[in-house]
Amino acid sequence: MSIVTVQLGQCGNQIGFEVFDTLFSDSHSSQGLCSKRENEAYQASCKERFFSEEENGVPIARAVLVDMEPKVINQTLSKAAQSGRWKYGQHAYFCQKQGSGNNWAYGYSVHGPRHEESIMNLIQKEVEKCDSLSGFFIIMSMAGGTGSGIGAFVTQNLQDHYAHSLKMNQIIWPYGTGEVIVQNYNSILTLSHLYRSSDALLVHENDAVHKICAKLMNIKQISFSDINQVLAHQLGSVFQPVYSAEGSFHYRRNPLEGFKDPALYTSWLEPVDAFNVWKTQRAFSKYEKSASLVSNSQFLVKPLDMIVGKAWNMFASKAYLHQYTKFGIEEEDFLDSFTLLEQVVASYYNL
Numbered sequence: 266m267s268i269v270t271v272q273l274g275q276c277g278n279q280i281g282f283e284v285f286d287t288l289f290s291d292s293h294s295s296q297g298l299c300s301k302r303e304n305e306a307y308q309a310s311c312k313e314r315f316f317s318e319e320e321n322g323v324p325i326a327r328a329v330l331v332d333m334e335p336k337v338i339n340q341t342l343s344k345a346a347q348s349g350r351w352k353y354g355q356h357a358y359f360c361q362k363q364g365s366g367n368n369w370a371y372g373y374s375v376h377g378p379r380h381e382e383s384i385m386n387l388i389q390k391e392v393e394k395c396d397s398l399s400g401f402f403i404i405m406s407m408a409g410g411t412g413s414g415i416g417a418f419v420t421q422n423l424q425d426h427y428a429h430s431l432k433m434n435q436i437i438w439p440y441g442t443g444e445v446i447v448q449n450y451n452s453i454l455t456l457s458h459l460y461r462s463s464d465a466l467l468v469h470e471n472d473a474v475h476k477i478c479a480k481l482m483n484i485k486q487i488s489f490s491d492i493n494q495v496l497a498h499q500l501g502s503v504f505q506p507v508y509s510a511e512g513s514f515h516y517r518r519n520p521l522e523g524f525k526d527p528a529l530y531t532s533w534l535e536p537v538d539a540f541n542v543w544k545t546q547r548a549f550s551k552y553e554k555s556a557s558l559v560s561n562s563q564f565l566v567k568p569l570d571m572i573v574g575k576a577w578n579m580f581a582s583k584a585y586l587h588q589y590t591k592f593g594i595e596e597e598d599f600l601d602s603f604t605l606l607e608q609v610v611a612s613y614y615n616l
């Protein structure tokens with residue numbers, strides 16, 4: 266079964282590239298530390314999930330690239346092509362000439378509806394290339410204009426068109442300080458919209474990954490490229506093939522199935538039942554042994570509460586609201602978002 270990835274905005278496209286590159290490098294690594302047969306099964310399973318094959322044998326990422334400016338899309342396409350190992354589909358991208366200027370409302374209410382048909386057609390073409398669709402992986406920032414605004418719009422559309430396929434969003438939490446003034450507005454709008462249309466949000470905080478680069482990896486001048494490699498490593502290790510069940514040596518066919526396990530999401534189960542282990546003997550990314558943890562915990566309550574609080578303070582003085590109402594996001598939409606996210610914060614506090 267296959268996953269169709271949708272990469273949106275600067276952030277989504279830059280991270281998407283690193284993720285595919287990590288998946289490809291890992292599955293073609295000669296240091297899998299396992300039998301040839303095992304390695305081949307792992308490679309075939311990864312390929313079915315994330316790549317389709319072109320006539321000349323170069324695998325093509327099952328991805329659609331969306332941005333409203335051509336620069337990052339062009340860079341991403343050519344980096345993949347220059348790798349000579351895998352590439353993006355020749356017509357699998359959509360871009361325009363002007364970004365959203367960090368305005369979520371512009372991405373969601375103007376760019377989204379205007380380009381809905383073109384973007385949804387591209388996604389449909391990618392879906393048609395899959396023998397069997399497992400679901401969608403949507404990569405975007407939370408605080409920008411294009412990735413987050415159009416990303417929320419596209420996720421809603423996917424929910425309407427592919428209601429039975431799992432939609433998982435990878436979202437990047439902005440740095441706490443030093444970014445654009447309206448980042449908290451954009452963030453609460455993204456989160457409240459995805460809450461209604463996405464099945465699962467995988468969150469990475471830029472501050473936390475930055476710290477990993479500084480403290481654990483000792484990188485002095487940290488760039489997005491460094492941060493994205495850490496992110497891609499973590500995501501790759503979660504999405505590469507694992508055995509279908511305890512004691513089985515067959516790879517699970519449906520890569521997103523594990524996330525659907527209801528035991529993971531109920532509050533009244535014993536913790537031991539709400540913990541799943543996914544395994545493989547095959548080494549990931551040249552590490553003889555490695556482990557990754559995906560958790561649904563109170564970890565994000567504090568940052569979420571902070572973002573909601575900061576956005577509320579700005580909203581109370583009506584700062585910058587005209588930039589949003591101008592494009593159809595009204596005060597009531599903000600109030601709905603605040604109410605919903607405050608409920609989420611309260612639910613997590615009471616766990």
Ligand SMILES: Nc1nc2c(ncn2[C@@H]2O[C@H](COP(=O)(O)OP(=O)(O)OP(=O)(O)O)[C@@H](O)[C@H]2O)c(=O)[nH]1
Nearest residue numbers: 274275276279364365366367406409410411412439
């Ligand atoms: N981890 C990571 N974060 C990024 C990257 N690029 C941008 N960001 C973060 O994403 C947010 C801004 O979103 P972008 O994706 O740059 O913006 P956009 O979606 O292209 O939207 P517009 O620029 O408004 O058209 C900020 O919080 C940045 O810190 C990246 O390559 N990696």
